[in-house]
Amino acid sequence: MTREPEIPAEQRSASPQFLLDAEETRSDEMLTAEYYKRQAEAICNNATLALFIMNEHQQCVFMNAAAEKLTGFRFAEVKGRALHAVIHHTHPDGRPYLLEECPIDRAFPQNNQEQGEEIFVHKDGSFYPVAYTASPIREGDNVVGTIIEVRDITREKLDEQARAELDQAKSAFFSNISHELRTPLTLVLGETEEALADVEEPMSDRLRDRIEVIRRNGQRLLKLVNTLLDFSRLESGHTEGIYEATDLATYTSDLASMFRSTIERAGLQLVVDCPALSEPIYVDRGMWEKIVLNLLSNAFKFTFHGWITIRLRERDDRVELTVEDTGIGIPHNELPKLFERFHRVEGAEGRSFEGSGIGLSLVQELVNLHYGEIRATSTPGQGSCFTVSIPTGTAHLPAESRAEIRRLDSTMLGAGSFIQEALGWLPEPEAKPDFSRSQAAAPVARLLIADDNADMRNYLKRLLSQHYDVHTVADGVAALDAVRSHLPDLVLTDVMMPGLDGVELLRSLRSDPQTQTIPIILLSAQVAEDARLEGLEAGADDYLTKPFSAKELLVRVESSLKLAQQRQRGRIREQALMSEAQTAEANLQGVLSSLRDGFLILDHNWHYIYINDRQLEMLELRRDQVVGKNVWDLFPDLVGSEFYDRLHYVMHEHMPVQFEYYYTACHRWFENRVYPTPDGISILCAEITERKQAEAALRESQARLQFLLNSSQIGSWDLDLTSKPMTAHRSLKHDQIFGYESLLPEWNDEIFLAHVHPDDREFVEQSFQQMLSTHADWNFECRIIRPDHQICWIWARGSVYYDADGVPIRLLGMVVDITNRKQAEQEREDLLQREQAARAAAERANRIKDEFLAVVSHELRTPMNPILGWARLLHQGRLSAEKTETAIATIERNAKLQVQLIDDLLDVSRILRGKMSLAIAPVNLAAVISGAIETVRLAAEAKSLSIHITGAKPGVTVNGDPGRLQQVVWNLLSNAVKFTPEGGQITIDLSPVGTQAQIQVSDTGKGISAEFLPYVFEHFRQEDAAITRKFGGLGLGLSIVRQITELHGGTVSVDSPGEGKGTIFTVKIPLAAYHAEALPPARSHFDHRLSDVRILVVDDEADSRDIITFVLEQEGAIVTSVASGFEALDRIDLIHPDLIISDIGMPEMDGYRLMHLLRAMPQAKTIPAIALTAYAGEYDQRQALKVGFQHHLSKPVDLDQLTQAIHQALFNAHPQPD
Structure with missing residues (x-):
């Protein structure tokens, strides 16, 4: 608030006109405001x-x-x-x-x-x-x-588009390569299996053998292609596991058992030790199959006698799979490279020399996808052991990668390729296991096949025509026409086709009501999980990846036809919309006020068009000496300097620069940031002379320190590598570092090691031996123990010197005591940890503040909705009398709610500033409790809550503020009503306990968790955000209870048996030393009327004037209302008021100024006055009373309170704040 000019006594008069001359002083303030406006515009423009x-x-x-x-x-x-x-x-x-x-x-x-x-x-x-x-x-x-x-953001969008195009190209590449590799294999293996199974036209034994060779090598090629594609997908990030809850013991046992006949045929023993686990394990079944089969295949390949054991065990929160054999073992130097791609152990004796060298690497990648690890141990000639460890539970898995329904896996088919390859390693392979299934039922269903590959169409038709009525088409368009002309029972379509591909055909059929229920199976060579998911999400009943076996296809078709008869329609496609924007409010004035550097603007002709005070201070010039002048005319010594060149660069190239410059004319350093502007350039300039001086002093200090270190703090030594033990010559400083005042008679490597700390001795000795073997420099840090048992840190470095034949003969080096440095490092680490803890606490405080501000906004705005709504309906004048009463009651209730919220905030503000004052008097706590109960009774009755009072005695009296004590009880009761469900019970007990009065408020409500109990009485704290949304409130009530109780010398505590079991709050306040007559709570209304009292109302808000005028006239007063302080001064002699009621915050002339002028007028000096204001701070109350008001009331004003204040002002004339 601007301080008013002093008024000389000789100028005081009944007329206030002379006082208005002081308004001329405001012109300087307007000039200052204009100056800051120009300054803000200059910064914004830059x-x-x-x-x-x-x-x-x-x-x-x-x-x-x-x-x-x-x-x-x-x-x-x-x-x-x-x-x-x-x-x-x-x-x-x-x-x-x-x-x-x-x-x-x-x-x-x-x-x-x-x-x-x-x-x-x-x-x-x-x-x-x-x-x-x-x-x-x-x-x-x-x-x-x-x-x-x-x-x-043009560049960002272009980069984003380029990344999307690259990802699309990579996806297309993997789709195409998958199709090109796997489709021919499907045809090859399908034809060979069909030929071998043909009993109507059996082939000769010679031809059968050839076909068997083709089939076996085709399966081997398929296995290799699958492995290579697995690696390609891993590299491109296209492999994502679908983890299912699996009985891992049973599943692993089944996989291992498939190898049993092959292993036993080779004369080996297979031990499967997989006891039941305590819980299902989440794994990708396909990946786990590859892990187990690859490890078993590897063990079988390199084991010629003995046994192979597969073991599954639980280890704390992990599961370990162990595959152990008695094979040839692995050399120790090969173990670190064992899981590298394409690495093969040189000279290893196995059942076959074949192999790609990528099986174990693939196992490691698949284990990593399970967030696990794999390790290997081996003893050459005795065997090897591979251990896979994966975590249990689902906490480590992304939610979207977990599957609740088990997928149909082709385990037998996958194991078959490994077994067929293993059988090929045996010298005399015997009959291979039969993995075939029984043929499907007689052809009764009509199938439509769509595939652009003629060989694939013919193969599928020959395969399925034995069981179904099959029709084929060459592309998606023809398939769509065929479906519409004659509805098939099932559609089998390739995904990749010209014109209309399989997915588009699928979507077209699903969008047509006549065809949307037809079962559709997609055939694809794309093995990527996202491709399979795309097909299933588009509505496919099944997704079959090429190559596939004839038996698998028959089973899938038969299953889809059966499921189609029972399946219910449904939509499974969901779109998740994520558009939550973070908000941050920019405060331009704050940015401008934080600018502490010099700032200036030059136009294209190098003339100053703006310069701030800080820059003028640095240049030691006045503004009129600078503005409008050419910078090079003012400072000709800068022409041709680096400063000159840098500014011309920015002016011509329109590129910002930052540089430091030493201006010799004033012997000072400056840091300059120069930015181009449409009209020239702008410069932010900071003086850094002190920093530069500090840097120079630091460099000089470092140089002196280095000199001292070189001259006195470094010990030297010369070790003879040819002697046994190795003796050394040393400097005096060397032995002093080791704790001796003078040189010892002897020093060697053994004496040195004896001084090294036992925990560092092995490391130092190893580094010394490594130095001797590699002839590299010896450089290390370690701890030593001096003769006085003091532990110190040293740093040592040495270089080897050789004789003419290259034999190392001497080791020359130095040693430095670095104990202080190590202690400083430890102190710095400790300081960092303390800083991190402080930062975490600050972030927590900011988070609580942000949550509180959000709650305040909600709590202050929510009551406005019914207020504004009912006000609009009242304004329209179409409400019945009953509804009008409801509207008025609702508006009054919500307005009081807002007043209560604001009062709570003000109370917390007063408490935090130590400004809350108490009107101490003897208080009957029974009367306080009764008043508080009356306040919450309606809210309790609305929820059918019963309030019981126990132990309340009229004689329980304390010394305190009756209003504040009633506020304590009211807050506790309101809290109980808020959190107690309908039909619950609230009990309040008042009793003396020793020298203290005890008030206990207990309820049968939701209770408080043990974790939150220590924070119940903190500012702005609520147990979680859901409480705020459900029950409302600012989280201040209990904090205010604690503060008011402590101001009365008392304590408050809370106890809760747990959530859902209610809460007990206990307040203890010292009893009064004597039983004087206790004061009841303050009266809520005044009984006297204001007949014929002349009142002047001054308020610039018309609504406020009208309501106050109406109320006072209802009480019998004669009211004159004006809208400004000037009107009040003009009317004061005409109406001769008995009382003045004035707003404080008015334009042109505020209430303080008005009262100051009135008290200077003899005829108005003694008129009682009441101040009305929305400023409710302690300072505002004191200021109002200081300038001459008798009372200070905060808006919104309770009309009974206003009437009471008027009577006190007229009849008591004692200044009272609200």
């Missing part, structure tokens, strides 16, 4: 971010140079207009905005911050994407405009 400022009508009142460059429009073209009226902008996809949907223009009406992306249209017609943040500008509680920040 910002690289485009800025727009809109007024309350969303008309542009400012745009900086960056905004002009971004849009192509000058400020003069946009000034006073809405942005959408000048600068066209659209949705990111190019759709134009409706006027009421424009996000930038929506920030002001909705009173919140908007963020997003749009397409701007430049003045030249070009389009470019931008990101924007639009934030309301607030002045007090009012929104007076909008500030909009806009950033060109």
Whole structure:
């Protein structure tokens, strides 16, 4: 608040006109405001971010140079207009905005911050994407405009598009390579299996053998292709596991048992030790199959006698799979490279020399996808042991990768390729196991096959025609026509086809009501999981990956036909929308006020057009000596300097620079940041002389320190490598570092090691031996123990010297005591940990503050909805008398709710500042409790809650503030009512306990968790955000209870047996030393009328004037109301009021100024006055009383309280704050 000028006594008069001359002093303030405005505009114009400022009508009142460059429009073209009226902008996809949907223009009406992306249209017609943040500008509680920040994101969008195209190209490559590799294998293996199973036209034994060779090698090739594709998908990130809850013991046993006959045929023993586990394990079944079969195949390949054991065990929170053999073993030097791709152990004797060398590498990759690890141990000639460890549970797995329904796996088919390969290693292979299934039933269903590959169509038709009525087409378009002409019972379609591919055919059939229930099986060579998911999400009944066996295809077709008769339609496609924007309010004034460096602007002709006070102070010049002058004329000594060159570079190249420069004229260093602007350049200048001096002093200190170290702090030694033990010559400083005042008579390597700390001795000895073997420099740090048992740190370094034949003969080195450095490092680590803890605490405080501000916003705005709604209905005048009473009651209740919220905030503010005062008097606690119960009774009855009072005695008296004590009890009762469900019970007990009065409030409500009990009485704390949303409140009530109780010398505690078991709050306050007459709570109304009392009401708000005038006239007063302090001064002699009621916050002349002038007038000096204001702080109360008001009432004003204050002012005349 501006201090008013002193009024000389000789100028005081009944007329206030002379007082208005003081208003001329405000002209200097206007000049200062204009100066700061120019300063803010200069900084905004130098910002690289485009800025727009809109007024309350969303008309542009400012745009900086960056905004002009971004849009192509000058400020003069946009000034006073809405942005959408000048600068066209659209949705990111190019759709134009409706006027009421424009996000930038929506920030002001909705009173919140908007963020997003749009397409701007430049003045030249070009389009470019931008990101924007639009934030309301607030002045007090009012929104007076909008500030909009806009950033060109063209480069980001181009980079994003390039990344998307690259990902698309990679996906296309993997899809194509999968198709090209696996489709021919499907045909080869399918034809050979069909030929071998043909009993109607059996082939000769010679031809059968050839076909068997083709089939076996085809299966081997398929296994290799699958492995290579697995690695390709791993490299590209296309492999994602689908983890199912699996009985891992049974599944692993089944997989291992498939190898039993093959292993036993080779004369080996297979031991399967997989006892039942305590819980299902989440694994990708296909990946686990490859892990187990690869490890078994590897063990069988390199084991010629003995046994192979597969074991499964639980280890704490992990499961371990162990595959152990008695084979040839692995050399120790090969173990680190065992899991490298394509690595093969040289000279290893196995059942076959064949193999790609990628099986174990694939196992390691698949184990990693299970968040596990694999390790191997081996003893050459005795065998090897591979151990796979994976975690139990699901905490380590992404939610989207877990499957609740088990997929159909082709385990037998996968194991078959490994077994067939293993049988090929045996010298005399015997009959291979039969994995075939029984043929399907007689052909009764009509099948449609769509595939662009003629061989595949013919193969599928021959295979399925034995059981079904089969028709074939060559592409998706023909398939769609065939389906529409004659509905089939099942469609079997390839995914990759010209024209209309399989997925598009699938979507077309699913979108047609007549065909949407037909079972559809997709055939694809794409093995990627996302390709399979895409097909299933599009509505496929099954997804079969090439190559597949004939038996697998028959089973899948038969299963799909059976399931189609029972399946219920449903939609399983969901789209998840994620568009939560984070909001952050920009405070431009805060940024400007934080600017402490020098700042200046030069035009294209190098003339100063702006310079701030800090820069003038650094230059030791006045503003009139600088502004408008040429910089090179003022400082000719800078022409041709680095400063001169750097500024010309920015002016011509329009690129910002930052550099340091020493100005010899004033012997000072400056750090300069130079930015290009449309009109020239701007410079931020900071003086760094002290920093430079400190840096120079530091360098000098470091040089002196280095000299001292070189001269006195470094010990030297010369070790003879040819002697036994190795003796050394040393300097005196060397032995002093080791704790001796003088040189010892002898020193050797053994003496040195004896001084090394036992924990470091092995490391030092190993490094010494390594130095001797490699002849590299010896460089190490370790701890030593001095003769006085003091432990110190040393750093030592030595270099080897050789004789003419290259034999090492001497080791020359130095040693330094680094104990202080090590201690400093430890102290720095300790300091870092303390800083991190402090930062965590600060972040927690900020998070609580943000949550509290969100709650305050909600709690203050929520009551406004019924107030405004009922007010509008009352204004329309169409409510019945009953509804009118309901409306008035609702408005009054919600207004009181807002007052209570504000009072709570003010109480916390007073408490935190230590400004809460108490009106101490003897208080009857029974009366306090009765008053508090009456306050919450209606709320309790609304929830059918019963309130019981026990032990309350009229004689329980304490010394305290009756209003504040009633506030304590009311807060506890309100808390109990809020958190007690309907039909519950609340009990309040009052009893003396020793020298203290004890109040206990207990309920049968939701209770409080043990973890939250220590934080119940903290400011702004609630147990979780759901409580705020369900019950409301600011989290201040219990904090206020604690503070008021402690101000009375008492304590408050809380206890809860647990959630759902209720809560007990206990308040203890010292009993009064004597039983004087206790004061009841303050009266809520006054009984005397104000007949013929003349009252002058001064308020610039018409609604406030009208309600106060109406109420006072109802009480019989004669009321004159005016809208300003000037009118009050003019009318004071005409009406001769008995009382003045004045608002404080008024334009032109506030209430303080008005009262100051009135008290200077003899005829108004003694008129009682009451101040009304929305400023409810202790300072505001003291200021009102200081200038001459008798009372200070905070808005919103309780009308009974106002009437009581009027009577006190007229009849008692004792100043009282609210």
